[in-house]
Amino acid sequence: MGIYDREYYQDDYGQRGFSFGGQRQQMMMVTKVVIVTAVIFVLDIFSGGNVSAFLGLDLVFYRRPWLVYQLLGYGFVHAGVWHIALNMFVLWMFGRFIEERLGRREFLFFYLASIVFAGLVWLICQHVWLLSSEQGRVLLEQVQPGGKWPSLVGASGGVVAVFLIFVLYYPKQTVYLWGILAMPAWVLGAFIIGINLIQGITGTAGVTAWEAHLGGAAFAFLYLRSGISFDRLFSRVAERRPSGWKFPRRGPKLRVHDPDGSDQRLAAEADRILDKVHREGEQSLTGRERRTLEKYSRRVRGRRG
Secondary structure (H helix, E strand, C coil): CCHHHCHHHHCCHHHHCEEECCEEECCCHHHHHHHHHHHHHHHHHHCCCHHHHHHCEECCHHHCHHHCCHHHHHHHCCCCHHHHHHHHHHHHHHHHHHHHHHCHHHHHHHHHHHHHHHHHHHHHHHHHHHHHCHHHHHHHHHCCCCCCCCEECCCHHHHHHHHHHHHHHCCCCEEEECCCEEEEHHHHHHHHHHHHHHHHHHCCCCCCCHHHHHHHHHHHHHHHHHCCCHHHHHHHHHHCCCHHHCCCCCCCCCCCCCCCCHHHHHHHHHHHHHHHHHHHCHHHCCHHHHHHHHHHHHHHHHHHC
């Protein structure tokens, strides 16, 4: 049973979702990312490709520093229906498990950061090739300043990062290649990395950005090894802001007659713990925090009864 199925989670955060069939459901962050990416893809079609031209990562964007937004924007535009369909399907399939493990905000930070990292790896590899190969030097000479350079589009780097961290968390979990061939997750992960390495070494990648794929895989490995938490990092930065800049924290929604204040203290503590689950995932809870949530859940159920 996932964290979103637990009653003490639905008592609070579940109320922020949408109503379907009389029961409120929490929309996962990965679903929102897929929806936003799909909307941008449709807008790109109606704009005649202008959105892709605007957000695609230009090979020499550093010459125009105002284009720095492309380091993230390229991950939300795609080259065709199959391109976006495959990326979003894999993201949604495996992103749900990673979001449940990391928490909503941490998953979003991880995904966005992996897109930026993969884009930087692609840029570095492309420039090494431009400067070190005869074909690259010819291209540099042919393209005039302000001319059109190759650009990178697609969420593949971030999607590979999400899948590879799934592999690192659940290496023995059974997955299916092309939906048919069953194998442990680590085998498929090794296969994907191997294919991209072979394409890069042999020069058979074509239009596939194998550098971004390997960059996403490297990001997942570094993220797990470093133990970093983006949500915790940004929270510390936010805590150092001037006090006048702080956003007000919401109080407990339960309002009952409580002369000694014990119910209010329990609700406030449960609210704090649920915020922690929301930021860092269920695995971050201590045994005491879990017992507090169970106690709060029993009390709420008792009042409803």
